[in-house]
Amino acid sequence: MKAVQITGFGKADVLRINDVDRPAPGAGEVLVSVEASSVNGHDVIVRAGELKMVSGRRFPIGVGLDFAGTVAAAGADVAGHRVGDRVWGMVHPRERHTTGGAAEYVVVPADRIAPAPEGISPVEAASLTVAGSTALLALRDSAHLTSGERVLVRGAAGGVGTAAVQLAHAMGGHVTALARDRHAELLTGLGADEVLDYRATTSDRIGPFDVIVDTVGSELNCYRSRLAKGGRMVTVGLSASALAAIAASSVYGARRIRAFSANPDTAVLRDLAGHVTSGALRPVVDSVYPLTGIAAAHRAFERGGVVGKHVVAVAA
Numbered sequence: 001m002k003a004v005q006i007t008g009f010g011k012a013d014v015l016r017i018n019d020v021d022r023p024a025p026g027a028g029e030v031l032v033s034v035e036a037s038s039v040n041g042h043d044v045i046v047r048a049g050e051l052k053m054v055s056g057r058r059f060p061i062g063v064g065l066d067f068a069g070t071v072a073a074a075g076a077d078v079a080g081h082r083v084g085d086r087v088w089g090m091v092h093p094r095e096r097h098t099t100g101g102a103a104e105y106v107v108v109p110a111d112r113i114a115p116a117p118e119g120i121s122p123v124e125a126a127s128l129t130v131a132g133s134t135a136l137l138a139l140r141d142s143a144h145l146t147s148g149e150r151v152l153v154r155g156a157a158g159g160v161g162t163a164a165v166q167l168a169h170a171m172g173g174h175v176t177a178l179a180r181d182r183h184a185e186l187l188t189g190l191g192a193d194e195v196l197d198y199r200a201t202t203s204d205r206i207g208p209f210d211v212i213v214d215t216v217g218s219e220l221n222c223y224r225s226r227l228a229k230g231g232r233m234v235t236v237g238l239s240a241s242a243l244a245a246i247a248a249s250s251v252y253g254a255r256r257i258r259a260f261s262a263n264p265d266t267a268v269l270r271d272l273a274g275h276v277t278s279g280a281l282r283p284v285v286d287s288v289y290p291l292t293g294i295a296a297a298h299r300a301f302e303r304g305g306v307v308g309k310h311v312v313a314v315a316a
Helices: 041-047 122-142 159-170 181-190 220-224 240-255 266-278 291-303
Strands: 002-006 015-019 029-038 066-074 086-090 105-109 113-115 150-154 174-179 194-197 209-214 227-235 257-259 285-290 309-313
Touching (some): 015 291, 159 181, 181 194, 220 257
Parallel strands (some): 174 194
Antiparallel strands (some): 029 309
């Protein structure tokens, strides 16, 4: 089978499409024939060598956190998944993989997949797997958003941001989206009550907010100060400076900055699919690349300015 792998850390040029043996599922595992995978920040920083503590230094390393496709085979002790079922899922972000979602096939534990939502394509499903589950867990499980609360979403036009705007709206939040002014119409259509141009808006002129979802990872302390009494802030934009700000914020107790990384299981993916089926969450796809264009997809991600997700169509 074809699989995208890296054989050394560096820029997008280190990505290789290699011929590798198709894996076989073991007990409790499922083999998925992948139709689409998306580009996530995790993929980019692993490739750049910024997560060596997780990925290790042994090559090759697989690429692609998420995937959408069909069940091709199931190992022993797997119940509830049959060959041909449409599924979506995610490899474990804190384990080393020689192949990931950007491959023709991927083997994962059965508790890391769920039936894909009806009514959307594999490309659209792949655009929501990580982004949607990240937004759902950040708002529901980390920030504990309740109806009527004021929510700020930083980086609202990106993959996690567009999902967070929609889910916060569906959960009854009053949503302020911080993004480029040209994305105002899109974000309003997704449920934002207010859209502010981040280039013309300083943190001291907005708020207070009950919940802040940050996907940027900069100026965290400035935005944390805009929390209302009892407010909660969650960031998914991790960097060295962000980690320092997170650690320093512990003195603020409940109003500290919470670090967050999604690691959805079957139950979370089923909940996410329910939001898609109900119409509360819809995919936002910026661009679609063939598997041979994955280096270009990574470069586009790193340039920024994405609206929704860059998706790799594995099965063209």
